[in-house]
Amino acid sequence: MAATRRFPMKLDLKKGKVEMVHGSGGRAMAQLIEEIFVKHFSNPMLEQGNDQALFNVDAGRMVMSCDGHVISPLFFPGGDIGSLAVHGTVNDVAMSGAKPQYLSAGFIIEEGYPLSDLNRIVESMAAAAKKAGVMVVTGDTKVVERGKGDGVFITTTGVGVVPEGVHISGDKAQAGDVVLVSGSMGDHGVAIMSSREGLEFETEILSDSSALNGMISEMVEAVPEIHCLRDPTRGGLATTLNEIAQQSNVGMQLIEDDVPVHEDVKAACELLGLDPMYVANEGKLICICMPEHADTLLKVMQNHEYGKNAAIIGTVVEDEHGFVQMETTFGGSRIVDWLAGEQLPRIC
Amino acid sequence: MKYVDEFRDGKLARKLGKAIAAEVDENRTYNLMEFCGGHTHAIFRYGVQDLMPDNVKFVHGPGCPVCVLPIGRIDNAIALVEDNDAILCTYGDMMRVPASGRKSLLKAKAAGADVRMVYSTQDALKLAREFPDKEVIFFAIGFETTTPPTAVAIKQAQAQGLKNFTVFCNHVLTPAAIQHILQSPEVREMGAVSIDGFLGPSHVSSVIGTEPYEFFAEEFQRPVVIAGFEPLDVMQSALMLIRQLNEGRSEVENEYTRVVTREGNLKAQALVAEVFELRREFEWRGLGMVPYSALSIKEEFAEFDAEVRFSVPKIVAYDVKGCECPSILRGVKKPTDCKLFGTVCTPENPMGSCMVSSEGACAAYWSYGRFRQPDIKGGKVIKIEKEAA
Numbered sequence: 001m002a003a004t005r006r007f008p009m010k011l012d013l014k015k016g017k018v019e020m021v022h023g024s025g026g027r028a029m030a031q032l033i034e035e036i037f038v039k040h041f042s043n044p045m046l047e048q049g050n051d052q053a054l055f056n057v058d059a060g061r062m063v064m065s066c067d068g069h070v071i072s073p074l075f076f077p078g079g080d081i082g083s084l085a086v087h088g089t090v091n092d093v094a095m096s097g098a099k100p101q102y103l104s105a106g107f108i109i110e111e112g113y114p115l116s117d118l119n120r121i122v123e124s125m126a127a128a129a130k131k132a133g134v135m136v137v138t139g140d141t142k143v144v145e146r147g148k149g150d151g152v153f154i155t156t157t158g159v160g161v162v163p164e165g166v167h168i169s170g171d172k173a174q175a176g177d178v179v180l181v182s183g184s185m186g187d188h189g190v191a192i193m194s195s196r197e198g199l200e201f202e203t204e205i206l207s208d209s210s211a212l213n214g215m216i217s218e219m220v221e222a223v224p225e226i227h228c229l230r231d232p233t234r235g236g237l238a239t240t241l242n243e244i245a246q247q248s249n250v251g252m253q254l255i256e257d258d259v260p261v262h263e264d265v266k267a268a269c270e271l272l273g274l275d276p277m278y279v280a281n282e283g284k285l286i287c288i289c290m291p292e293h294a295d296t297l298l299k300v301m302q303n304h305e306y307g308k309n310a311a312i313i314g315t316v317v318e319d320e321h322g323f324v325q326m327e328t329t330f331g332g333s334r335i336v337d338w339l340a341g342e343q344l345p346r347i348c
Numbered sequence: 349m350k351y352v353d354e355f356r357d358g359k360l361a362r363k364l365g366k367a368i369a370a371e372v373d374e375n376r377t378y379n380l381m382e383f384c385g386g387h388t389h390a391i392f393r394y395g396v397q398d399l400m401p402d403n404v405k406f407v408h409g410p411g412c413p414v415c416v417l418p419i420g421r422i423d424n425a426i427a428l429v430e431d432n433d434a435i436l437c438t439y440g441d442m443m444r445v446p447a448s449g450r451k452s453l454l455k456a457k458a459a460g461a462d463v464r465m466v467y468s469t470q471d472a473l474k475l476a477r478e479f480p481d482k483e484v485i486f487f488a489i490g491f492e493t494t495t496p497p498t499a500v501a502i503k504q505a506q507a508q509g510l511k512n513f514t515v516f517c518n519h520v521l522t523p524a525a526i527q528h529i530l531q532s533p534e535v536r537e538m539g540a541v542s543i544d545g546f547l548g549p550s551h552v553s554s555v556i557g558t559e560p561y562e563f564f565a566e567e568f569q570r571p572v573v574i575a576g577f578e579p580l581d582v583m584q585s586a587l588m589l590i591r592q593l594n595e596g597r598s599e600v601e602n603e604y605t606r607v608v609t610r611e612g613n614l615k616a617q618a619l620v621a622e623v624f625e626l627r628r629e630f631e632w633r634g635l636g637m638v639p640y641s642a643l644s645i646k647e648e649f650a651e652f653d654a655e656v657r658f659s660v661p662k663i664v665a666y667d668v669k670g671c672e673c674p675s676i677l678r679g680v681k682k683p684t685d686c687k688l689f690g691t692v693c694t695p696e697n698p699m700g701s702c703m704v705s706s707e708g709a710c711a712a713y714w715s716y717g718r719f720r721q722p723d724i725k726g727g728k729v730i731k732i733e734k735e736a737a
Contacts, residue, residue, distance in 0.1 A: 267349050273706075323719050330579050331358040331365075332395015334716040340695030341444060 007031045016115040023109070023143030036119055037139055040126035041105075045137040053137035055102060058161050065092035066157040072346045074121065074151050077191045078206030079282075081154055082125030087211045087282055088233070088348060089158040090132045094213035095229040095285065097168040097220045098160035103129060105156050106140040110149035121152060132211035134158065165224050172227040173248035177316040178294040180287040182215070182301050183208065183309040184260040185237050186279035190268045192347050201271070205264045208306075210283035215304040219287065222300050228288040231281065233348060235339040238277040240286055241324045242338045251319025254326040254336065258313045278339045280347045288316060355578030356394065364583045365399035371590055377403045380589055381679055382547040383526060385412030385707025386577040392716035394579035404586060407543055408709035410525055410634055410677040411552075413490040414441045415701040415708045418631040420663035421518055422447040425487045426456045428516060432658055435462045435479060436516075437472040438487035439494075441705040446698055448665045453487075469501035476505070476513035485654050486515045493551040495519045495643065496616040499623040502645065502652045516654040517645050520630060522552045523560040524641035528632075530568045534680050543679060545589040547582065548574040550604045555620075557612025561600045569598045576604040623649055633667075633701060634677025673700035676709050683710040690714060 011031060021028040038046055045053040067088040074081045086103065093100040105125070109118065129136055136156075191207040194200065212231070219226060228248070232240040237259070245252055261276045269276050283306055289297055294312055301307030314326075324336045372378065382388055388408045391397060397406065410416050422445055429436035436453070443454045443465060457463040462482075466472050469486060476484040488498045498515060505513040526546065548561055553574045561572045571592035575585030585603040592599060602608055623646060630642030645653040654660065667673060671693070672686035683689050683702065693699040695711050702708035706715070 263349065270349060270352060321719070325719060328394045329358055330356055330394035330396070330399075331361050332398035332579075333719075334392060334395045335719055337695075337715040340711075340715065 007035070011035045011115055013115050013119050018109045018111060018113040018115060018118060018143055020111050020143050020145070023141055029141060033139075033141060036115070036122050037141070040122045041129070041136040041139075043135045043137065045135065046139075051138075053102065053104075055137065060164065061162045062159055063093055063096045063098045063162055064157065064159045065089055066155065067092055068153065068155045069348060070150070070153050070346050071192070071348050072150060073192075073195055074117070076195045076207055078187075079209035080121055080124050081152060082121035082123070083128035084209050084282060084348060085154040085156045086125055086128035086132060086134070087209050089156040090134055090211040090213050091231045091285075093158040093160040094211075094216045095168070095231060096160075096162055097166035097216065097226070097229065098162040099217060100132070100134050100158050100160035100213050103134050103136045103156050103158045104138045104140075105136050105154060106142075108142045108144060108149055108153040108155075110151055111143055111146040113151055118152065125154075128211065132213055163220065163224070166220055166226075168226050168229050170228055170230060170244050170247040173244050173250050173288045173316045174227065175250055175316055175318040176291060177227055177288050178291050178312055179241070179252060179254065179314040179316065180289070180294060180298060180301070180310060180312050181232075181237065181260065182212070182285045182287070182307040184262045184265065185232070185281060185284065186261060186265040186269065186276035188282040189236070189274075189279035189347055190265045192280075193272065194268065201268065203264050203268055205262060205268070208281055208283035210306050212283065212285055212306055215301060215306050216285070218304065219297055219300050222296050223289060223293045225293065226287060226289050226297070229285055231285050233282060234280050236276070236278040236280055237286065238275075238324065238336045239339045241336070242322070244286070244288065245319075245322040245324055248316075249320070249322065251317045251322055252314055252324040253317050254314035254324065256326050256329045258311055260309045260311050277336055282348060352578070355576065355580045357580065360580060361399055361583060364580065364587065368404065368583065368587050368590065369401045371587065371594065372401050372403060373594060374403065377405060378590055378593060379405050379407050379542050379544045380547060380586055381407040381409045381529075381543045381545075382575070382582070383409040383411040383522065384547075384549045384552070384577070385415065385705060386550065387547055387575060387582055388412070388709055388712050389707050390577055390579050390582055392712040396579050396582055399583065400586065404590065407679040408676070408712075409546075409679055410529070410632065411491070411522070411549060412702070412705050412707040412709075413494070413520070414445050414705045415673070415677060416520065416525075416632045416634060417445070417489055417518055417701070418633045419447055419665035419667065420631070422453070423451075423663045423665055424660050425516060426451055426453060426461070428485055428654060428658055428660065429453075429461045429463055430456060432483055432485075434483035434485050435464060435475055436485045436487055437464045437466040437475060439489065440465045442487060442489055444698065445701050445704050446668070448663075469497045473501055473504060473508075473510070473513065476510050477508070480512060482512060484513050486513070487518070488515050489518045491520060491522050491549070491552045492555045492620075495620050495624065496555065496613075499619045502623050502649050503619075505652055506649065514652050514654040514657050515645060516660070517624070517643060519624065519643045520632065521641050521643070522549050522556070523564070524638055525632060525635060526561070527564050528635050528638045528641070529678060530564060530570065532678060534678065543570065544593055545571040545573070547585050547589070548572045548600070550574065550576045550581070550608065553604065553608045553612065555613050555616050558600050558602050558608060558610050559612070565598050565600045571598045572600045574600070574602045574604050574608050576607070622646075634674040668699045671700040673702045673710075676702050683713040686710070690718065
């Protein structure tokens with residue numbers, strides 16, 4: 001094998017640490033790339049060893065999206081920064097209705113970071129990419145001095161192609177449309193909180209971090225006329241709905257009872273003074289469609305592994321102020337406003 | 349969630365709403381001040397007002413710990429961390445409260461000061477143990493509920509011989525504030541605020557009991573009902589107040605019997621009495637100087653008192669021009685009466701403290717209830733008719 005011939009001493013993936021030299025552009029960096037990144041991401045485009053990936057594109061419209069990941073802690077219940085970096089970008093590309101195909105991955109690693117953990121992260125990232133059906137075809141590695149980073153930061157960019165006749169966008173919600181979510185809200189944020197130092201509490205909640213492109217492709221196939229798709233990540237359901245309301249110049253009316261939230265998430269939020277409507281998700285989507293399509297889309301989601309708890313949670317209404325209102329479980333009404341300030345730092 | 353969902357039951361709420369409607373006298377209004385921000389939050393978060401008759405009005409009181417802290421004390425806290433190269437820890441909401449010169453603890457942090465958010469006094473003690481070469485200052489705020497944990501921390505610091513831990517004490521007392529509101533000329537003479545009765549504090553009362561309210565219920569002839577923080581508690585307490593008012597009674601009643609007793613938590617009271625003593629007076633934002641309304645650390649624990657170890661000058665600072673927080677905290681004005689509300693003052697860019705905390709009246713109005721503002725054209729409550737279950 002080339003690896004053993006070019007680098008007689010293999011990287012010490014048990015006790016070794018990332019050193020400044022691993023980002024210097026020399027042989028040490030080449031070895032890191034070969035023995036960790038290329039090894040796990042293995043694909044013909046990456047293996048060419050060029051500074052760019054060369055691929056043919058289908059005719060049509062392409063989408064491109066980029067996402068930086070700075071989550072703390074790097075490993076959390078239900079995932080890690082590696083899988084999250086794939087899911088985040090795959091989902092952002094897929095929310096246009098596109099089929100995500102290629103990813104880039106930029107790593108900023110702190111000096112002294114254990115090679116074993118880096119290897120674990122890259123391995124998980126490769127598995128997530130494989131499951132999502134995308135390839136990591138180009139990348140970059142930088143090392144910063146100890147104390148100037150926080151373990152590992154990963155930036156991914158994704159490209160994909162939108163099928164003919166699909167025009168999904170945040171400005172297409174119309175009064176009368178139905179609002180659906182693909183499952184329970186707030187799992188990711190609560191899972192992260194439960195593993196934060198100084199805040200550890202026992203919960204069985206796992207992050208919902210997952211790639212939704214498979215489910216979206218089935219949804220788009222069943223109903224190409226979907227109006228909006230968006231993943232309620234930072235700021236949660238509340239903030240994402242407000243974004244769409246503003247883009248589309250409409251209001252929304254939700255029913256609190258119909259918004260799926262796990263009991264454990266409710267309890268954790270109660271304890272920490274959070275509102276599940278504002279807690280981040282990394283494997284859920286909001287879908288807005290015409291009422292006649294709602295049941296079909298609901299069924300498609302419910303038949304998919306990532307949409308079992310999908311539900312219809314409200315409707316789009318005319319409202320020049322763009323208010324998202326909610327009928328509370330209690331029977332009153334309230335606004336569900338944008339997230340103000342910061343609910344939780346560094347959740348993705 | 350067991351023991352929580354029961355107190356948020358929509359069916360029961362509608363029944364209770366009907367019961368209240370049946371008992372109110374249509375020829376009068378009932379102005380009920382909920383003292384605590386926790387109540388304000390529950391009222392807006394669950395839309396309690398929608399279930400109440402129109403002539404029952406909630407007047408939002410000053411019971412939001414970050415809202416009543418005068419700007420000068422926040423200026424002090426910023427100076428404490430910046431001038432002493434210290435670690436300053438405090439509860440989350442405090443970080444965003446605007447101080448003088450458009451500063452805040454959050455901005456001080458961004459500029460390099462070591463300001464940390466903690467969930468409990470124990471986190472602050474842990475920091476003091478972890479960084480023995482740093483001064484760790486706990487910026488203590490809050491009513492009687494948060495006072496016992498601060499007392500515990502000071503005693504633990506003493507027992508553990510911690511030399512780098514101090515408390516910047518800003519604990520305030522509820523009954524003194526209620527009494528001060530009732531004594532203010534606006535209530536007594538001018539009649540600008542007619543407060544007919546009080547929804548009394550829930551968590552505070554679990555510590556101090558219901559007895560401390562008996563004096564002014566009698567003296568000022570205003571009924572007090574100690575109310576839990578869940579929306580059904582708020583409605584039930586409102587009903588109890590309405591009954592008292594209809595019957596001409598002014599008593600202290602306890603709705604929150606699942607937690608609160610007449611004498612309160614004697615252990616906690618003893619602990620507080622051991623560590624703290626009354627300040628002769630303390631400035632409250634909105635209320636001005638209120639005699640015997642706050643606590644300071646006793647001399648025997650002086651080594652843990654940030655005001656003794658460091659220089660903490662008395663700073664007189666003024667609210668942003670036009671900010672109505674002081675009047676809003678006294679219940680004299682509503683958030684919507686303020687010119688800054690929703691124009692330059694929003695939760696993203698708070699000018700006054702009431703817009704900072706989710707317990708502040710302005711933030712609650714803005715975040716949950718601004719569609720009720722009549723001057724917002726087209727702002728209206730949209731109801732979805734659900735099929736009868």
